[in-house]
Amino acid sequence: MxxxxxxxxxxxxxxxxxxxxxxxxxxxxxxxxxxxxxxxxxxxxxxxxxxxxxxxxxxxxxxxxxxxxxxxxxxxxxxxxxxxxxxxxxxxxxxxxxxxxxxxxxxxxxxxxxxxxxxxxxxxxxxxxxxxxxxxxxxxxxxxxxxxxxxxxxxxxxxRMPFEKIKSYAVLGSAILAQIPGQRMIEIETGKGCDIGKCSFCTEPLKNRVAFRENGDIVAEIQECYRRGARFFRLGKQTCFYTLPHAPELLQQIHETCPEIKVLHIDNVNPVKVLLDHKKNNDSITKVVVKYCTSGNVAAFGVESFDLKVVRANTLNCLPTAAFEAVSIINSFGAARGDDGLPRFLPGINIIFGLREESKKTHEENMAWLRKIYSDGLMLRRINIRQVALFEGTSLFNEGRDKFLKKNKRLYWKWRNDIRQQIDFPMLQRVIPKGAILKGCYSEVYDGNTTFCRQFGTYPLIVGVKVRLPLKQFFDLRITGHMLRSVTGEVVEKDDAILQNNPRL
Ligand code: SF4
The missing domain is CATH 3.40.50 (Rossmann fold)
Structure with a gap:
């Protein structure tokens, strides 16, 4: 065996x-x-x-x-x-x-x-x-x-199996779903490698040459998972969804062949490719993502830093101005609220601490650009902040390593806290105001008397409900308040019956 x-x-x-x-x-x-x-x-x-x-x-x-x-x-x-x-x-x-x-x-x-x-x-x-x-x-x-x-x-x-082999393996391998109870969000690969990035910290260009899967192979895999009961899909395994050849056709085919998909989301997007699509194709990919994917969708932008000095020293691929423009474009098509209660399609931003040439100025630049995004009325679904992890073979590992990480470490709590308090908190109130209803939140874990729930999605928002709901069930939740990166909520409608009938609550 x-x-x-x-x-x-x-x-x-x-x-x-x-x-x-x-x-x-x-x-x-x-x-x-x-x-x-x-x-x-x-x-x-x-x-x-x-x-x-x-x-x-x-x-x-x-x-x-x-x-x-x-x-x-x-x-x-x-x-x-x-x-x-x-x-x-x-x-x-x-x-x-x-x-x-x-x-x-x-x-x-x-x-x-x-x-x-x-x-x-x-x-x-x-x-x-x-x-x-x-x-x-x-x-x-x-x-x-x-x-x-x-x-x-x-x-x-x-x-690292070649895509010619994955074509059939991906379909056959979906059989393991029979060994997994409950629902999972199925991560789907569309491509690998990075065609423009040389980011100092990143292992992707070391691991993979640029290659894309055929649309037909991706659809066949999704169809097989769907046939086996999967309803939540994330086209997440790629460095940039907008780089995929024929991305609009792919989304249309998935939509047509798997009509009862509950969640279809994407993940990584290079902001520069959003600009190229905007100029060359009249926003065709953005429009199609909004049309065929389900709401609550996020284009995660690997901006990493808004400080030009850091951008250059780490050969990051996206200038602050490009990131801002791409945020505006996605907002202009995706900001309307969709069926699940969230805006249909929003950008997310990734920031990394510990890159070469990072200084106090880096934090000032990050804050200035994030404030501009907020004050221009735009939305970000989430800002991911992490300290860089150092891996052998990357240029950061070879030159500089943890020099800046060590130097600035004592500042990170404050930097992170500034972003959380001054940007994330008001932004979250804009993205999901009090009284809005988030549909289909899955009750995942308890912490004492609080149940933490999330929708299935690419970057789902955590909702704390001040009652012990039965776990692993779906609830519609009304938003009652905001924390820095999560919200509080209460159960609405149908679930009143569950609350009454469950002696543990
Ligand atoms: S971080 Fe993104 S853009 Fe940069 S090298 Fe890695 S995959 Fe490419």
Missing amino acids: ITILDCYTDEPAGLGVPPYLGTYPRYIAGYLADEGREEVKYTTIDDLRFFRKYHSRIKVPKPSEKTDIFTYNLTNNAERMEEILEKTDTLIVVLGVHVPGKYLSAMPGTLHEVIPLIAGLRCKKILTGPAIFGTQLFGGKRGEQSDLGVFDKIDHELY
Whole structure:
């Protein structure tokens, strides 16, 4: 038996941390099916923790405690882990975090955690995923230093399969959905590599040459997942959605062939490509994204810094003026509120701390441009701020490394806080005002008496509801207040009955 152990992955292009289901386990399962391997088990790091650390006993948290996110994402195989691992002749570990984030209802496995948990297993062990280039769960640190001697093979091929092969593997591999209870947001790959960027910190140009999948192959994969019950899709595995040849046609085909999709979102977009589409094609991609994707959609712009000195020193691909213009363009088409309660399509901005030539001026420039975006009446769905993670092979690692990270570290809390207080907070009130209703929010975790819910989406907004709702159900929530990056809400309509009938509430 071959067992895939999904420890979850998070890369600049590609998210595979639940509730998102990454591409790697699906492609690997497809490859194995293609090789004629009939018995392939899909398991998660949560399953392994459940067996090895919890002795297969469900821990029910007390009402005062948080939901345990270390074993939240059990598969249908969780109860049989002992038997599965005994029968396993090859264990394929999928692991690697390159852009550390905060995860609401999952905790990716680290090498440090996984290695001792699998060391005693009598089977061939293969490591694949972004971790073959290093992994780090926390920003501002170097990649994890681990002895990989426990693995029989570090497999680059399973990590970087050619698109001609993925064509069939992606379709076959969607069979693992049968081993996963509940819904996942299916991460879909459209392309890889970066055609213009040489950003000092980024591993993408090191990992992949530029290539795009055929529209027909992408649609076939989505159709197969859809046939198996998936309804939430994120075209997230690419460095820039606008760079994909025939992006408008792709969205139209998905819309037509899978009419009951509940969420169709995109992810990374290069602001420069939004400008090119604006000039050359009369905004055709932006218009089609608004038309065929579902609302609450976000174009995540990797701006990284609005300080020209930092932009130049790190060969970032986007000038502040271009970023601002692209924000305006997306707003002009996507700002209207859609069916799910959020604006249909908004930009998001990524900022990185710790790049070369970063100084106090960098923060001033970031604030000045973000203030301008706000005062011009524009919207940003979210601003992601992270400290750079250093990976070998990148130009930042080779020159400068953590020099600026160390120098400015003591300022980061204030810088981040300024952005949160002065930009994020008023912006969130503009994006989703009090009284607005967010439809289809999924109740994910408890923290004491608060239930945290989110819509399925590319960058869903967290809503705290001051009551313990039954978990893993959908609610429509009325917004009652704003925090810095999240909102508070109360349940509306149909769910009154659930509230009354549930003695735990
Ligand atoms: S634009 Fe920069 S950050 Fe984005 S993928 Fe290309 S090199 Fe990486």
